[in-house]
Amino acid sequence: MLSHMFQPISLISLLLCGCASMSLDERPLVEYGCGDLVLIGRAETLSYTDLSGPEDALSHGLYEMDISIRKVLRGKVDSRRLRASRAAHGQLRSDLDFVFVLHLDWDEWRLDKAHLASSKPLVATNCT
Helix, strand or coil: CCHHHCCCCCHHHHHHCCCCCCCHHHCCEECCCCCCEEEEEEEEEEEEEECCCCCCCCCCEEEEEEEEEEEEEECCCCCCEEEEEEEECCCCCCCCCEEEEEEEECCEEEEEEEEEHHHCCEECCCCC
């Protein structure tokens, strides 16, 4: 009785409708401050400090990490590696490339945003 509702969709129909591809509008937009550093790289966690409270079910913590820089997209940095920290629920995978936004707080880099590089995020043209 319901078999007419489940007609197979051909691969060509799927491709023609555009459903199988990601449009530019669906890619994440990477916004950054005028003094921030935007780069592609990988993060290796060096240490973790638990910041969880008694009723914190998600286990907040401070991660100290070493960032290896593959490519600088915005800003300037003299080194191919830098130390950064971030407060988060979990650590980043060290085997994947990310687009990072780092902000300099006093003399220390703080990781503000991380997008998987494989999602091909769009970096904003101008800083905010």
